[in-house]
Amino acid sequence: MTKMFYESLFWYNKGMKNAEIVLRNAFEKSGIVVGGKEPWDIQVHDARFYDRVLSGGTLGFGESYMDGWWDAGAVDQLIYKILQNDLQNHIKINAKLVWSFVQAKLTNYQKTRAFEVGERHYDIGNDLYEKMLDKRLAYSCGYWKGAKTLDEAQEAKLDLICRKIGLKPGDSVADIGSGWGSFLLFAAEKYGAHGTGVTVSKEQVAYVDAHKGALPVETRLQDYRMLEGTFDHVVSVGMFEHVGYKNHREYMQKVHSILKDDGYFLLHTIGGNITRLDNEPWTAKYIFPHGTVPSIKQIGDAADNLFSMEDWHNFGPDYDPTLMAWAANFDAHWSELKGSYDDRFYRMWKYYLLSCAASFRMRHLQLWQVVFSKIGKKGKYLSVR
Helix, strand or coil: CCHHHHHHHHHHHCCHHHHHHHHHHHHHHCCCCECCCCCCCEEECCCHHHHHHHHHHHHHHHHHHHCCCEEECCHHHHHHHHHHCCHHHHCCCCHHHHHHHHHHHHCCHHHHCCCHHHHHHHCCCHHHHHHHCCCCCCCCCCCCCCCCCHHHHHHHHHHHHHHHCCCCCCCEEEEECCCCCHHHHHHHHHHCCEEEEEECCHHHHHHHHHHCCCCCEEEEECCHHHCCCCEEEEEEECCHHHCCHHHHHHHHHHHHHHEEEEEEEEEEEEEECCCCCCCCHHHHHHCCCCCCCCEHHHHHHHHCCCEEEEEEEECHHHHHHHHHHHHHHHHHCHHHHCCCCCHHHHHHHHHHHHHHHHHHHCCCEEEEEEEEEECCCCCCCCCCC
16 A cells, blocks of 8 residues: 555545645646646546545546536546556545446356447447547457558558458458447458358447448358357457456357368457456446456466467557547547437547547556467468468
8 A cells, every 4th residue: 555545545534625635745746736737637627526536436537527526628637647657546445336246246247238238339329439540440449550640540450351351252251249330341352252240239339230232241140159050260359348357268169160260260359458357337337337357367367278379469559540530530520420329428438439549558457369270270370460
């Protein structure tokens, strides 16, 4: 425990006025000035903010932004400084946050409520994602090596996946968590593959059906556990974060059962530096219900005695420019979207994008592409970058 943490607890118990003293001092030690002129300085509009943050931690911090209690010229820069100085770990932990950890241990919502994230996040409106994302609606990290625009970065990522699994014309590929079809449509169009995708979002299925034309692509509204058949290759892009640590092994067993013996499985996932059983409270409540970011250990344990790890590629820093591009698109098109979404949604979504950008910039979060083959597969794998 640090001296600042003990000071925080002392002043917190003396009331709201002293909560302001605690947070002002903590901010100043991190180069953040309340009412300052730098883009990362915080502008507090409601004095209740201080008590709400000390009692609610990161959840209270995010909710108070949604409610308009504070602003910053550059929210991503503010949160980067908070993370850089570890301020989030010097905030009082309350009973609600402890209970969220207990629930993660006792429940398995990723299995019993598998379709909830589709309804609450991916089905909120294709109009939002069409304005925010690239032209192919790839809702995952772009690959910015040599790319200058979001469209170029996403095409480079999709092509990278195809090359990593050695995709050939006529190959069958399953996409677990296929989204708006960005990978499947690209693989069919550019590589002549036949694709089958599963998603828990009815809006995504409708979008792919309306845009696939004559391409040999099928998208199903289906839990991945129900996927049957065998495929030359399997990919999963930005979906493993929704599986939950209790289901990681079952997930890998399902992939193993549908992958041909000589095929490759590519897992594209956000990763964490430490093993956690729950998600950050604000993100879990407002953005990705029941999501958990896996660690290297959790992925390794899940794949144990099922797969050989052929390649592990980390390009987490590329998520920062991806998220900042999404945030810029969201802001640029807000005038077209605000008829369908209210101002609180605007602040919530902006906070989501910018706080995530800060987390990747700080390297608290990573982006991994892991290539697996079944144990015993012959031949040498050549890494692709």
